Structures are given as C-alpha cells and as structure tokens.
Amino acid sequence: MxxxxxxxxxxxxxxxxxxxxxxxxxxxxxxxxxxxxxxxxxxxxxxxxxxxxxxxxxxxxxxxxxxxxxxxxxxxxxxxxxxxxxxxxxxxxxxxxxxxxxxxxxxxxxxxxxxxxxxxxxxxxxxxxxxxxxxxxxxxxxxxxxxxxxxxxxxxxxxxxxxxxxxHRLVAGKSKTLLEFGLRRAQGPDGGMSASKYSYIGGFDATSNVAAGKLFGIPLRGTHSHAFVSSFMSPDEILDRALPSHDGSSTCKDFVSLVQSWLSKLQVMKSGIPNFCAVALALNDLGYKACGIRLDSGDLAYLSFEARNFFHAIEKEFNVADFGKMTVTASNDLNEETLDALNKQGHEIDAFGIGTNLVTCYAxxxxxxxxxxxxxxxxxxxxxxxxxxxxxxxxxxxxxxxxxxxxxxxxxxxxxxxxxxxxxxxxxxxxxxxxxxxxxxxxxxxxxxxxxxxxxxxxxxxxxxxxxxxxxxxxxxxxxxxxxxxxxxxxxxxxxxxxxxxxxxxxxxxxxxxxxxxxxxxxxxxxxx
Amino acid sequence: MxxxxxxxxxxxxxxxxxxxxxxxxxxxxxxxxxxxxxxxxxxxxxxxxxxxxxxxxxxxxxxxxxxxxxxxxxxxxxxxxxxxxxxxxxxxxxxxxxxxxxxxxxxxxxxxxxxxxxxxxxxxxxxxxxxxxxxxxxxxxxxxxxxxxxxxxxxxxxxxxxxxxxxHRLVAGKSKTLLEFGLRRAQGPDGGMSASKYSYIGGFDATSNVAAGKLFGIPLRGTHSHAFVSSFMSPDEILDRALPSHDGSSTCKDFVSLVQSWLSKLQVMKSGIPNFCAVALALNDLGYKACGIRLDSGDLAYLSFEARNFFHAIEKEFNVADFGKMTVTASNDLNEETLDALNKQGHEIDAFGIGTNLVTCYAxxxxxxxxxxxxxxxxxxxxxxxxxxxxxxxxxxxxxxxxxxxxxxxxxxxxxxxxxxxxxxxxxxxxxxxxxxxxxxxxxxxxxxxxxxxxxxxxxxxxxxxxxxxxxxxxxxxxxxxxxxxxxxxxxxxxxxxxxxxxxxxxxxxxxxxxxxxxxxxxxxxxxx
Structure with missing residues (x-):
C-alpha cells in the first residue's frame, strides 16, 4: 500500500x-x-x-x-x-x-x-x-x-x-527539565520512536534518541557513559592537549595540566564532582561554560545537595559567576514515585533523565x-x-x-x-x-x-x-x-x-x-x- | 542507510x-x-x-x-x-x-x-x-x-x-494450541510485529496478525468478534441462503432453515453453544466440518466442561463422529497465572488466545x-x-x-x-x-x-x-x-x-x-x- x-x-x-x-x-x-x-x-x-x-x-x-x-x-x-x-x-x-x-x-x-x-x-x-x-x-x-x-x-x-x-511532568513541576532516555529499554525500534514522540507531547523537553530528533524535530540531550570514563587508562592517553579559548584569541597549550592544577585546589570531596569542577574551571579560564553533571547512582537527593554546596563554594571561593547554578541532572530507574519522594525530601536537581519506567509504562x-x-x-x-x-x-x-x-x-x-x-x-x-x-x-x-x-x-x-x-x-x-x-x-x-x-x-x-x-x-x- | x-x-x-x-x-x-x-x-x-x-x-x-x-x-x-x-x-x-x-x-x-x-x-x-x-x-x-x-x-x-x-508454553503443556492475539494491545505497529515473531520463537503456534503471517510465514488463526454477531438484526438479513454441499454434488436451498430446524432440537442450554451446534450440525449434513468455539468471558473452566458435555451428548444423540472432539478455544485476559489456575481446576480447553499479558509483558x-x-x-x-x-x-x-x-x-x-x-x-x-x-x-x-x-x-x-x-x-x-x-x-x-x-x-x-x-x-x- x-x-x-x-x-x-x-x-x-x-x-x-x-x-x-x-x-x-x-x-x-x-x-x-x-x-x-x-x-x-x-x-x-x-x-x-x-x-x-x-x-x-x-x-x-x-x-x-x-x-x-x-x-x-x-x-x-x-x-x-x-x-x-x-x-x-x-x-x-x-x-x-x-x-x-x-x-x-x-x-x-x-x-x-x-x-x-x-x-x-x-x-x-x-x-x-x-x-x-x-x-x-x-x-x-x-x-x-x-x-x-x-x-x-x-x-x-x-x-x-x-x-x-x-x-511525570505534573509531579516534577513546570520548572524542571525532563529528558526521555528510554530508547534502549523500549519495546523495539518503533516502540522507541513512538516513546520519544509521545513523551514529548506529554510534556518532556528532550530525548536522547537521535533518530527521533531528526524525524520529529524533538530537542536532543545526552551525557556520557561509564564506559567512556573507563576506556581511558590515564590522562597520558590524551595526545592533543591544546585548546583554543572560546573567542579564539589565544590557545592553551596544555589543557590537561590546567585541569590538574585546578584539581589540586579542589581535592576535598571523595567523588567525581571535584574532577568535573576542575574541568569546568579550566574551561572557564578559556571562556567556555560547562553544562553540568549527571548523578546516576546513590542517594540522589543527598548528592544533589552536596554537589550544589560544592558549586556554591567554588563560585564564592574563586569568584566564578553562576557556578552555583550549574545544572544537576539525575537518572537511575526514576519514575513518578521516586520524583514524588525526591520532592518530599527536598533536592537540588534541575533535570531528570527517565527511561525504562516511562517508555515501557512499567506501572x-x-x-x-x-x-x-x-x-x-x-x-x-x-x-x-x-x-x-x-x-x-x-x-x-x-x-x-x-x-x-x-x-x-x-x-x-x-x-x-x-x-x-x-x-x-x-x-x-x-x-x-x-x-x-x-x-x-x-x-x-x-x-x-x-x-x-x-x-x-x-x-x-x-x-x-x-x-x-x-x-x-x-x-x-x-x-x-x-x-x-x-x-x-x-x-x-x-x-x-x-x-x-x-x-x-x-x-x-x-x-x-x-x-x-x-x-x-x-x-x-x-x-x- | x-x-x-x-x-x-x-x-x-x-x-x-x-x-x-x-x-x-x-x-x-x-x-x-x-x-x-x-x-x-x-x-x-x-x-x-x-x-x-x-x-x-x-x-x-x-x-x-x-x-x-x-x-x-x-x-x-x-x-x-x-x-x-x-x-x-x-x-x-x-x-x-x-x-x-x-x-x-x-x-x-x-x-x-x-x-x-x-x-x-x-x-x-x-x-x-x-x-x-x-x-x-x-x-x-x-x-x-x-x-x-x-x-x-x-x-x-x-x-x-x-x-x-x-x-506460557511451559505452563500450558505441549498438547495445547497457543495463539498470539496481541496486536491491538502491542506497543505500536512494530511492537505488534515483534511480539508475533518472538512469541512464535518462544513456542506459540499461530498469530492473529496478518502482516506477521505474510512477513514471517507464521500460521494465522482467528475467530470472530461480538460486533459481527450484533451487526445482524435477524436471520432475515441473510439474502443468499443456498449452500452447496462440500463435495459439490448437491445444493441446500435454504441453509438458514436447516440450521433453525437443528436449533429447535437443541434448545436446552441458555448460551451461544446450541446456536453454534445447530450451525455445525447443518454444516455436517452437507459434508463440512465446523472448527470449534471460543469462550471469551465467564468461568472458562466451567463453561468448557459444559460445552464439552454438550458436544459429547450431540455426538451420541445424533451419531456424529468426533463431534465431542470439537476445539474449545478460550481467551479473555489470560496469562501464566490463569493458565496455571485452569490446569489446577481442570478444564476442557484445547487452545488459548493470549494478548495483552503476552505482548506487553505485563508481569x-x-x-x-x-x-x-x-x-x-x-x-x-x-x-x-x-x-x-x-x-x-x-x-x-x-x-x-x-x-x-x-x-x-x-x-x-x-x-x-x-x-x-x-x-x-x-x-x-x-x-x-x-x-x-x-x-x-x-x-x-x-x-x-x-x-x-x-x-x-x-x-x-x-x-x-x-x-x-x-x-x-x-x-x-x-x-x-x-x-x-x-x-x-x-x-x-x-x-x-x-x-x-x-x-x-x-x-x-x-x-x-x-x-x-x-x-x-x-x-x-x-x-x-
């Protein structure tokens, strides 16, 4: 036909x-x-x-x-x-x-x-x-x-x-960003495409599904995976260490060293957050603005407060405007109930990435x-x-x-x-x-x-x-x-x-x-x- | 690509x-x-x-x-x-x-x-x-x-x-026919196609999904809907009442009357079963063999025994060979648990039509x-x-x-x-x-x-x-x-x-x-x- x-x-x-x-x-x-x-x-x-x-x-x-x-x-x-x-x-x-x-x-x-x-x-x-x-x-x-x-x-x-x-939108509230991250758990390829399309209609802001972005014009968002981190044995693997400043007026010859020098000032918290902040601060030195972090395990409410406090402390300590407003995204098997529970506890999360429970309609x-x-x-x-x-x-x-x-x-x-x-x-x-x-x-x-x-x-x-x-x-x-x-x-x-x-x-x-x-x-x- | x-x-x-x-x-x-x-x-x-x-x-x-x-x-x-x-x-x-x-x-x-x-x-x-x-x-x-x-x-x-x-196959046992009827409840068109394909791999015998029958060569099966029955106001709507015998040697001029004469001999049970049997017996008169019935509501175990007894009584009363072996199919929100419960109660069902619970993997x-x-x-x-x-x-x-x-x-x-x-x-x-x-x-x-x-x-x-x-x-x-x-x-x-x-x-x-x-x-x- x-x-x-x-x-x-x-x-x-x-x-x-x-x-x-x-x-x-x-x-x-x-x-x-x-x-x-x-x-x-x-x-x-x-x-x-x-x-x-x-x-x-x-x-x-x-x-x-x-x-x-x-x-x-x-x-x-x-x-x-x-x-x-x-x-x-x-x-x-x-x-x-x-x-x-x-x-x-x-x-x-x-x-x-x-x-x-x-x-x-x-x-x-x-x-x-x-x-x-x-x-x-x-x-x-x-x-x-x-x-x-x-x-x-x-x-x-x-x-x-x-x-x-x-x-999910009603429980998250209007001010939060909702990201559909369900393609890998959707019921097949077309299930994934439909999930992206209809999640957007229902009030999500963006999807990770690139094909849905192309076909439907839905905004795309993403973070990175654990495999990306663990694929690097050490910073020595980064061969091209130069990074031009955002306005192109100069070039930092060794961005990795710049990050490491920031990191040495931040070694107070046992987590990935100081690593992120060191990169963000080094980027800031060159006129770039980092987007934010994703929390994908552990106590999300607690960690979001810890991260927010750290960001605020950096804003104050190093006088970096708006560093405290860095976006905190959370994921890890979220659903309506966990959003509701997070709201009741209080948290500092700006965006939620929701996959399995959204696209399979698990409930x-x-x-x-x-x-x-x-x-x-x-x-x-x-x-x-x-x-x-x-x-x-x-x-x-x-x-x-x-x-x-x-x-x-x-x-x-x-x-x-x-x-x-x-x-x-x-x-x-x-x-x-x-x-x-x-x-x-x-x-x-x-x-x-x-x-x-x-x-x-x-x-x-x-x-x-x-x-x-x-x-x-x-x-x-x-x-x-x-x-x-x-x-x-x-x-x-x-x-x-x-x-x-x-x-x-x-x-x-x-x-x-x-x-x-x-x-x-x-x-x-x-x-x- | x-x-x-x-x-x-x-x-x-x-x-x-x-x-x-x-x-x-x-x-x-x-x-x-x-x-x-x-x-x-x-x-x-x-x-x-x-x-x-x-x-x-x-x-x-x-x-x-x-x-x-x-x-x-x-x-x-x-x-x-x-x-x-x-x-x-x-x-x-x-x-x-x-x-x-x-x-x-x-x-x-x-x-x-x-x-x-x-x-x-x-x-x-x-x-x-x-x-x-x-x-x-x-x-x-x-x-x-x-x-x-x-x-x-x-x-x-x-x-x-x-x-x-x-x-579902393991709980139903090898001798039962399992029919996948889930297309309308599947998660989209491709979800329906995948459900038909993979249900077949997992041991189902057939699907109702015609497109899957064509694309994958899966056997097709079906019954009829309630709307079909209620679309007829009365038997008078059937204009062409003639039906040639199966071997073509003669033609019954008024098949509807033949069915009605059988029905008058069977009016003992308040259900659709005598109607089915009257049609099956009239078909039998002309050398055709009816397939069977589908039970889609009520107490499936009880109704299957009632139907089976009725079929056996007809086989004996009217001497119609194998009438007692008529296929009884059951449907209506079946899942692993209901199959198991039916087995424990005992039943006379030969085939199960399973939809929602199978294809959405509801459990x-x-x-x-x-x-x-x-x-x-x-x-x-x-x-x-x-x-x-x-x-x-x-x-x-x-x-x-x-x-x-x-x-x-x-x-x-x-x-x-x-x-x-x-x-x-x-x-x-x-x-x-x-x-x-x-x-x-x-x-x-x-x-x-x-x-x-x-x-x-x-x-x-x-x-x-x-x-x-x-x-x-x-x-x-x-x-x-x-x-x-x-x-x-x-x-x-x-x-x-x-x-x-x-x-x-x-x-x-x-x-x-x-x-x-x-x-x-x-x-x-x-x-x-």
Whole structure:
C-alpha cells in the first residue's frame, strides 16, 4: 500500500509527518487481525458489507490509578485511513490464507479504500475520560471492521505513554527539565520512536534518541557513559592537549595540566564532582561554560545537595559567576514515585533523565481501548454484560465538554446526534449513563464540542468530494501545546496522585432513557443481576 | 542507510529475513543515544577512536521471577551491523546537532562501517542466564559504542517476549494450541510485529496478525468478534441462503432453515453453544466440518466442561463422529497465572488466545540488558559498584555450557580467551565469580562452546576478507526448534514456576583470581562495604 494513497489527500502541516506517513512500511492494511478479514468475507457473502456502521473507540478505565488520560495517536490513524488500500501481493497472500473464499470477494477487496469512511475524533493531546468516544468511525461495516485492530494499536500505546509522560511532568513541576532516555529499554525500534514522540507531547523537553530528533524535530540531550570514563587508562592517553579559548584569541597549550592544577585546589570531596569542577574551571579560564553533571547512582537527593554546596563554594571561593547554578541532572530507574519522594525530601536537581519506567509504562503497560459497534443502518446497537462497566453506550453521538465559571471543565456530556446541543448559560440535565440516582443540573459558562471531523471521504460519481470542513492535522509542537493547556484546564483534585476525584462523564436525559429502553428490550430476563 | 550495505554481505536463509532487513526504515544508524555521538567525538579528539575495545551484552536478573531467559534479537543485530553506514542527510543532521564539532569528525563519520567489527553471540533461541555474555562485540571503540543503544534495543524486548511466550508454553503443556492475539494491545505497529515473531520463537503456534503471517510465514488463526454477531438484526438479513454441499454434488436451498430446524432440537442450554451446534450440525449434513468455539468471558473452566458435555451428548444423540472432539478455544485476559489456575481446576480447553499479558509483558515489561566495556587495547576493564550484582566480569572471554550424565545442562563457565577449554570427562573447577566460598568441581559429559562468530568484518587493503567460518543466520522455524529443544535440556527444577532452583553460572579458577586481583587494585579502599 506504500505510494498509492486513497483519492482524498490528507493535508498535513510540516514535512515531518509526511516522512513518517511515507516510510513506516510496518503500517499496512494487513496490520490487522485475521478475523477482520474472515468477518469481511461473511459480511460480503451475506450481502451486508456495504451496511453503514458506526463504531466508537473508547477505554473503560484510566491508567496508572489516575483519573485522566491524554488522547494521542490520531494523526497516525488518519494517515492509515488515507493510505488504506490492499496491494496485489497482499490480496494474493490473503487468498492463500483463505483458500475457500470466492474470487468475487478478492475482487471486492482489490477495490476497497476509505473514500466512504468518516472519522470524527477528539483533538490529539486532549485530556479524556472513560466511556467517552475518542473517535467515531462510520462507514461500510466490512471496511470499518478492518480498521479496528490498527486503530486500537495506534491509539493504545500512544495514549498510554503520553499520559505517563504527563503524569511525570505534573509531579516534577513546570520548572524542571525532563529528558526521555528510554530508547534502549523500549519495546523495539518503533516502540522507541513512538516513546520519544509521545513523551514529548506529554510534556518532556528532550530525548536522547537521535533518530527521533531528526524525524520529529524533538530537542536532543545526552551525557556520557561509564564506559567512556573507563576506556581511558590515564590522562597520558590524551595526545592533543591544546585548546583554543572560546573567542579564539589565544590557545592553551596544555589543557590537561590546567585541569590538574585546578584539581589540586579542589581535592576535598571523595567523588567525581571535584574532577568535573576542575574541568569546568579550566574551561572557564578559556571562556567556555560547562553544562553540568549527571548523578546516576546513590542517594540522589543527598548528592544533589552536596554537589550544589560544592558549586556554591567554588563560585564564592574563586569568584566564578553562576557556578552555583550549574545544572544537576539525575537518572537511575526514576519514575513518578521516586520524583514524588525526591520532592518530599527536598533536592537540588534541575533535570531528570527517565527511561525504562516511562517508555515501557512499567506501572501499567497496557491501555484497554475498545472499538464497539453502536449503530448499523441507523439502528442503535448496545453490548450488554453482567459487568456494567462493559455495557456500551449505543447510537451515533455528539460529545460536549461543559466548563464552569472558573474555567475548569465540569463534566462531559454525550447526546444523541440530533438533539439540540447544550448552550452557554442554559441549564442542562447531566445523567450518569447507568446509575439512575446520579444526576445533576449544570449551567455551562463555556461549551466545547469534542468530536471534530478529521476524515470525510465522500465519494460521488467515482470522484471524492469533501463537502464539509475538515480539521487539519496540527504539528507536533501544537499537539504538545494543546496537551499542556488541557492539563491546566482540569481542576487540580482530578489530577492529584493520591485519591484523585473522578471527573464526571454523563449522558443527556434523552440518551439515558433510550439506553435503558434498549437495555430492557434486549437483555434476556434474569441475565443481568 | 537503506540500500547500501557494508562491504561484507550477510548470507541469510530464506527471503523473509531479507524483506525485513530491507524494509524497516526505523532501524537506522541514528537509532542511538546522542551521547554515543558526543563520546565518539571525544574519542576522535583524543585520537582514541580506533582503540580496540571489547564490550559484553548481558543482563543481571532473569525476568518474571524465573530462573531462565531465552535469548532473541540476534538476527536483527547482525542486519544492523551489516547495514551500518551514515548517509549524507544523517551526517548533516548530526552537524546541526553538534555545531561545535570539527569538520574532520564528520569526514570520519562519513567513512565508518562495521568492516572492523567482530560479533560473537550465543545462538538465537538459546536458554541463557544472568551475567553470561549473550554477545561479545569487538572493534574500534567509537564505532562499537554507537552500536550499544540499537543492540540493547533489539535484544531487550525480543528476549523478554520470547521468554514470556516460553513460560506460557511451559505452563500450558505441549498438547495445547497457543495463539498470539496481541496486536491491538502491542506497543505500536512494530511492537505488534515483534511480539508475533518472538512469541512464535518462544513456542506459540499461530498469530492473529496478518502482516506477521505474510512477513514471517507464521500460521494465522482467528475467530470472530461480538460486533459481527450484533451487526445482524435477524436471520432475515441473510439474502443468499443456498449452500452447496462440500463435495459439490448437491445444493441446500435454504441453509438458514436447516440450521433453525437443528436449533429447535437443541434448545436446552441458555448460551451461544446450541446456536453454534445447530450451525455445525447443518454444516455436517452437507459434508463440512465446523472448527470449534471460543469462550471469551465467564468461568472458562466451567463453561468448557459444559460445552464439552454438550458436544459429547450431540455426538451420541445424533451419531456424529468426533463431534465431542470439537476445539474449545478460550481467551479473555489470560496469562501464566490463569493458565496455571485452569490446569489446577481442570478444564476442557484445547487452545488459548493470549494478548495483552503476552505482548506487553505485563508481569514485567522490561529486561535490563547492559553493554559493558570489558577490555580495551588488550587491557581488562572492570566496573566496580557497591552493589556486587553490578560488578562486571572483565576480559575478552569464552563461554562453555557443561552438560552432565543425564543430558541436562549443569553449569555455564566463563574462561579467559587463551585458557585451555573444558574437556569431556576431565574435572574442572567452577567458581562463583564473586563469592569465594561457592566453588565446585564438575566432570562434563558434553561441552558446548556458546559464543559463536556471527559477524567478522576483516578489512585488508580496503577489501573485506572473511577468513574464519561464520555462522549462518537460521530461519525462524529453526530458531523456534532450537528454543524448544533448549528448554527440554534444562533440569525441570530450574524451569518450574514456584521457587525454581537458580542455574549456576561460574568462572574458571584463573579468571576468578584475575577478577579479584583487579578488584583489589582498582577499588578505592573503603568504597566497597
């Protein structure tokens, strides 16, 4: 499917996203579960494959014991839809896998694309909540089913790691620098690339991953490894000892000796810090400014104070301006808990390098997004379950976020497609979708419709006509800015680490009544204790 | 780096691996941490970049609370080495990131490849243990450092998920079918592809991931989703009701009615099972054989017995041969623990579909492989730490697995490169690398040298001469077979889930003495309590 895109072309800001769209050959129309193709065959055999179906993508529970999630992965889904096409070699492979299927089915598959599919979604980088559709995908049932697996694959990890990054940002505070150092522990090469991209969206400042820096334009940062230090047997190995001054006006003939002379003045602390300071002071003599140190083991809080005191003492003793402000970076299996513990102890760390726990989402390595049929041929569908959290919310819906007087988000409300939308200053009843007693009137000061149109393939007479405005796909920086701004708009008690308050997700009175009408009519008596 | 490979060409069995090598553009020479390039510059400035360095890849602790790990990811590392080359666009990007570096450094980077690098490794699919080098990488220090991040990235997740799959296989038993259903929960598209590949190596039988079926030749399996069932409002929607018999000799004009007539005879059980059986019996009438059912919720053990009893009753009542042997597949958040619990309860399940817990390695989502300098310019290097598990084992080493009379592996032993190797029937002293009191004499009945040469770029006069035999990269099926055979060669008490016995990893007496000589000479007094 590389190369040939569907007739409707996606407009994208910036070239970065285009490179990505064009070059990840893993993301093909075959990147789906076999059963999507066997079901497509069954739909086709039953003459149902063109039935108009609406599916919602949503999750049931926020990750990491929190009460919020950040939605990400949308751009990659839209690219997938734009490029969705089965190539001849893929058709041949499917034929070999499904040898009893009729030829006509493969002729049908040869022609499928997403020119009859609509994708509505909440903007990427938004704060989102359980049960609320992140995306609403409408189109011929057989085609939309083929999108299920890749859509969930592209959204699950993206949203999970973005949320994880956002949680680290919230606990670290705005003033700290957060560095993603996870490439070596990520789940494969593409896992590493995704981790870098989505950590940045979630609020990290930079990555160590050079390929991600090139592809996505994310700032790059790094330190050095233990092997670098131990590869030198002695300073004698440094053959070229000359270093010109920063302004080029003179050259120090033996920089190593300059460092050693500084070191002799600093031999008071049993650690690498005097070594660093001797180099930094020698550099300072020549007009250069050292960046700082990384602490990678031991008691990070204690060592950061020791280092800071040493830097301050040097600033004072040798009158070197700002030496006390030297950057102290810490790493070594950091996670949300250790950042929180460091904050409680107090520390002098300016930047944190976080790897394994961030990129593998060690605290909870999966987000359970699902893709559920909510309507087919204008008939609502509901999935019932003895477990009420697994009951789906039927119908093609609209979603609104209602904000209160202080600017904070109050509640999300889902309504039927044709209901009048909530209005600023007007009282509206918000009901819990399943619990009769939970209901509240809300007077919103601001109303945002959350689902926006990102893909509208509207085929007429063989050519594609886009007859409604469609949202552009924003740049990575804009998605990151939206995420930061959305996190600020949430009431702090929803965001805190300990016992956060659940954010309210509701349905309109009309939708509530309709859900319960369907429920009573569809559930076999006695099945739902 | 696509297209142009290093001068030495990798021979690979089968085309599958070649496709993969050629098409994953994520795996470039920039897929590394920034600090590898800044260190490379520092080596180059010090004139040390050509220093001959030996690094070991190893891990410190087996995952999942077990006492073994399966090594995987080797083929991808060798492909990386074979294709290692910086393209002009990558050099330009690095120049923009490292603006203070001299031009000569980028001229040097333009010429780097792995023609002077040697990679020795344990064969992929082998059972391996902590502290033992999985790979030994030797070459110019600046180049080998650039390999650190991609090598660990390619080995960590591959080995982790292969081990996870092997653990599921061991608890499920040989007779059960294991299906990998994890694509939608995997950490991105490439994560899904890797999960399918390495689950297969670890002992799974098939995957639902169609793209992995095509790329790697893994068998494909699938069922159908809830949405498929609920997309039908009634049987009236099925327009074409005719079904020819399997042998084509006749046609049933109304297959739906045939199913319904069977259903009326089976309405005894409140579940989907009679529906399935009615279809299976109607198919049987026309000479077809139904495959089986999937249980995706509820009490799987209980429901499997109910289903099995129902199938047996039908076999007896309607005299349909083998109806009782219908395949029962179970899914729904299964993991090692639930498989074990099902075994203890007893069940009638033939096949398990496993997703989230397998592919995300939920029980432990990271393996901590490290890449440590053990020798430079023939000088041994040791990394000391107050934590003895973090002390590295110095020197370029050989590794042998010693097997006992019953065929089981007894111990792995590391020796210096030039020591005489252990001999069958000859007593050899095996010492714990760090604990003086742990030592044992072993008389091996079989000795296997574990590290084999997989890459030997030996550049002479500008052309590459491979002057030693090099291991071929085996096919996926062969790697899987090695894994299965290796797991059988282990003593069962090392492999059990509860309180497994640690497998012994040792060093020769000579290497032990050398480690402790270095330790005493390098460690500052008082640092190692």
């Amino acid at each position: 590389a190369g040939k895109a569907a007739a409707a072309v996606v407009k994208v800001n910036g070239s970065v996203a285009e490179i990505r769209g064009a070059t990840n050959p893993m993301v093909t129309a075959l990147l789906t579960d076999l059963y999507q193709f066997t079901m497509a065959y069954a739909y086709w055999k039953a003459g149902k494959h063109q039935d108009r179906a609406v599916f919602d993508v949503y999750f049931r529970k926020n990750p990491f014991g929190g009460e919020y999630t950040v939605f990400a992965g949308l751009e990659e889904c839209i690219r997938f839809v734009a490029n969705f096409k089965l190539e001849e070699g893929e058709i041949s492979f499917l034929r070999s896998v499904m040898p009893t299927c009729e030829d006509g089915f493969f002729d049908y598959l040869r022609e499928v694309d997403c020119s009859n599919v609509e994708v509505f979604a909440i903007p990427e980088g938004s704060v989102v909540f359980p049960k609320v559709p992140l995306m609403r995908v409408e189109g011929p049932v057989a085609i939309v089913q083929l999108l299920e697996t890749p859509f969930i694959n592209l959204v699950n990890y993206a949203s999970l790691v973005t949320t994880n990054a956002a949680r 909870q390595p999966a987000l359970g997004c699902v893709f559920k049929l909510v309507e087919i041929n204008n008939q609502p569908r509901i999935k019932l379950s003895e477990d009420v959290t697994k009951v789906s919310i039927p119908c093609k819906k609209r979603i609104f976020r209602l904000n209160g007087r202080e600017g904070y988000a109050l509640v999300d409300i889902m309504t039927g497609e044709n209901e009048p939308p909530p209005m600023v200053g007007e009282r509206i009843l918000c009901r819990h979708p399943f619990n009769e007693s939970k209901r509240a009137y809300v007077v919103p000061q601001h109303v945002e419709e959350l689902l926006k149109c990102y893909w509208l393939g509207n085929s007429k007479n063989g050519s594609v006509i886009v007859d409604k405005p469609r949202e552009e796909l924003p740049s990575l920086k804009k998605i990151r800015a939206r995420c930061m701004q959305q996190l600020e708009q949430m009431r702090p008690d929803h965001m805190r680490r300990l016992n956060p308050t659940p954010y309210k997700v509701s349905v309109s009175g009309k939708l509530y009544d309709f859900i319960h009408f369907l429920w009573l009519n569809e559930a076999p008596v006695g099945e739902l204790q | 696509a297209g142009k490979a290093a001068a030495a060409v990798v021979k690979v069995n089968g085309s599958v691996a070649e496709i993969r090598g050629a098409t994953n553009p994520m795996v470039t020479a920039l897929l590394t941490d920034l600090y590898q390039f800044t260190m490379a510059y520092a080596y180059w400035k010090a004139g040390k970049h050509q220093d001959r360095a030996v690094f070991d890849v190893y891990f410190r602790k087996n995952p999942f609370g077990g006492e073994y790990t399966v090594f995987a990811g080797l083929e991808e590392c060798i492909r990386f080495v074979a294709n290692f080359k910086l393209e002009e666009g990558e050099i330009s990007f690095l120049r923009s990131v490292m603006p203070t570096c001299e031009d000569g450094f980028f001229d040097y980077l333009r010429e780097v490849d792995c023609s002077n690098v040697e990679v020795f490794a344990i064969p992929e699919g082998s059972v391996v243990f902590p502290k033992v080098p999985l790979m030994r990488v030797e070459g110019p220090v600046a180049i080998v450092q650039l390999l650190e991040t991609p090598f660990i990235n390619l080995v960590n997740y591959a080995s982790l998920v292969t081990t996870n799959a092997a653990r 432990q989502p990271a393996l901590g492989c490290v890449f440590k300098l053990v020798e430079i310019n023939n000088q041994p290097r040791i990394k000391l730490s107050e934590d003895v598990t973090k002390v590295s084992i110095p020197c370029k080493k050989r590794i042998f697995r010693l097997n006992g009379r019953e065929g089981y592996a007894l111990v792995d032993i590391m020796t210096g490169e030039n020591e005489p190797p252990p001999m069958v029937g000859e007593r050899i002293l095996c010492r714990h690398p760090f604990n003086e009191s742990k030592r044992a004499y072993v008389v091996p009945q079989h000795v296997e040298e574990l590290l084999k040469c997989y890459w030997l770029g030996n550049s002479k006069n500008g052309s590459v001469i491979v002057d030693k035999p090099r291991e071929e990269l085996p096919s996926l099926k062969k790697i899987r077979a090695r894994c299965m055979q290796q797991l059988e060669q282990m003593r069962p008490d090392h492999m059990r889930r509860l309180n497994p016995t640690p497998y012994k990893v040792s060093v020769s007496g000579k290497l032990y003495d050398f480690i402790h000589f270095l330790w005493l000479n390098e460690a500052p007094v008082g640092e190692l309590q």
